[in-house]
Amino acid sequence: MPTSNPAPDAPPDPTNNSAANAAVAVEEAWRGHWARLLALLVGRFRRFELAEDALADAYTAAAHNWPRDGVPGNPAGWLLTTARRRALDILRAEAVAARKEPLVVVDAEARKAAVDEGGHVPDERLRLLFTCCHPAIAADARAALTLRFVGGLGVPDVACLFLVQEATMAARLTRAKKKIAAAGIPFTLPAPDWLDERLDLVATVIYLIFTAGYSPGTGPNLLRVGLAAEAIRLGRVLDELLPGRSVVRALLSLMILQHSRRDARTDSGGELILLPEQDRSVWRQEEIASGVELLAGLPAGLTGQALEYQLQAGIASQHATAARAEDTDWVAIAALYAELESATGSPVVRLARAVAVMEVTGPEDGLVLLDGLSELIPGHHRLPAVRAELLVRAGLISEARGFFETAIALCGNDAERRHLQRRLGSL
Template identity: 55%
Template sequence: MARVWRDEWGRLLALLVAQTRRLDLAEDALAEAFEQATHRWPADGVPEAPAGWLLTTARRRVIDRLRAEAMHARKEPLIAMDERHRLADNESPGAPGDEVLRLVLLAAHPALSPEAGAALTLRLVLGVSTADIARLFLVSEPTMAARLTRARKKVVAAGIPLAIPDPDVLSERLDTVAQVAYLAFTAGYAPGSGPEVLRVDLAGEAIRLVRLVSAQTTQAAESPSLMALLALMLLQHSRRDARVDPGGSLVLLPNQDRTVWRQGEIAEGLDLLRRLTAGADRVAVTSLIAASYVLQALIAAEHARARTAGETDWVAIADLYRQLDELTGSPVVRLNRAVAVAEAGDVPAALALTDGVERELPHSHRAAAVRADLLARQGRVAESATAYDRAIELCGNDAERAVLQRAKRKHTRDTGRSNGIP
């Protein structure tokens, strides 16, 4: 049942939405079909075509609901849709098509905020429960339910079509899908709050989403944004087993046991990068988003290739961050560039890169944390301690806060010893 849910939920929901143009009706009917299957299949056996059984059962639920609310249904707003893509009642659920891509593009439409699009995509396309989405995004279930409801209503009110746009527009929409997936992956890879070092499930769902979308059409499969993002996520996600110690504490990159990095995922990520690059230095991409993902993946690849922390080519990484900084102008990228420059041996230049970043990221602890470490490296202990205090105050993730507290104690202790203080 779990496998069928994971493999078929999004496609079956897309078929039902295409037929009914009612998100609420399609979702409820499919959920009831799965619930009925949990009671019937253990006794009757799993049907030969599980997806077909579920679709037929859900369609019967839809018919029952429509009959019961005939007058009300005529007043319901409908999702806009090209009539050429309406389903015949006897369409086979196994027929090849792009139903899932339609649903992804619906949920990740630019009319929705990236956060709302990410949550709605997880719910509609991947079948993640509202409770699990709430847990992954660190909000209560009623709060997430309300967000999802607002997102659904906006989809309907905005008349967002359940259709695949023309090829010239599709490439832009695939960039939007990539951004939504990246947002979901980041929430799993580096949670901004809560007790968890990482949320493997959410990061894994983001990777599955990109794989699912890429499998739908040739254009999606060859999308530079999706390919680059998949390479980046695989290279980052491959380190998940080494990022947490047995006690649940965060393990920083230099201290990770690289023997437990997942080599299969690293190899796939590196292969995707090879397909994306033309020549030694030129990247074969057509959008700024794709270029930024390629550069980030190239940085992750440098870490993946190093057998030990000491073998890491920080000069190459610093140059890649320079290119990414010039491309995006992002203060977060500038912080990462500063770290790489410091690791390459130029702490004063790294510290200069952090000037003004805290003003650009007033609610982020990372700007203060990076500056605190760089100040400590220069022996400016009092300033470093003040910066650590700001970082600790702003940090919402328990594991990261513990790392910052340990770093502050270490720098204070080391300085005290050098001054003869016990």
């Protein structure tokens, strides 16, 4: 553990000397720098566990030293230096043990062989992102790894977002880290001819992170604050470092447009407010403009994942640019949903399309689209919820009641369930 400030050129600020200030500074350094520092350490040492342990030790040292010595002028630099020293200590101890343990020697050699300087990539986090989203890692572990190591969330928070026990998530992350080390998954950008395919996987994970932040809380809401913004930030980093990729730009447009409504999505009590009832004056107009501009800049004839994001962004832009709910261009939205459904074959898209169709030609045409969906998405609360709304619109209130009750029983999300209960109560 270091006993002196490792950045002598940045003397401690005497006004920051109180223990309370130091505690706040450690807390801020955790939120502000943990993820970036971890990426730098993984980049340098190529071992997740080592980087995590060394960084945890550095924060422990900060909590111990800063109240006594004052907060350093450059907290991130202090933490990085301390963590690097700690990692080198661990490696040295391993090297000593390695004289008896051939396994570690070979590992060390393998690491040397795997070193890639990657000078062409300015952001370590981009390479870390590609590593965390590598197709050789189990799909359910990619987003978790990304949230933990690129997003900087704690294991309990990641577990909460994926609705699994903390021990389950810890085991899943450990398995994935072991796979990365043992299978020789490199800390590099993919080769150029593999880049598009790999970029799709990264985009999928970023959108998963975004939706985890965007959807109403399954856990404490605090957790999700910043998650959607972090996903957008990752998207921007991707767009900056790999410019002109349609899949990235379409995703970015989609996320920015959806995120522009964040202040209107819940009331002061945290209750969900649906689109038509939202206060449009708090939608972020400059963000809407930037999302629409990104969308307009996409080339024609996109396919695959880029097309899906483009269509979803198109739907989001229709909503975002309607001055009032009654000005919404439902004809355009229904057409976009139809195209999205044929591109994806997704029953969840059909569900959303049914609502748009109801707005265009009435609830009967919407109800027709719901036929057969119960076999495709059994137990999904949104199906009875949408059916109930269509029945309300058709004037079949008592039938609607039954479907609201089914939806409430199936709904696993507190905010959505309360919304459904309010809808049922209003009939």
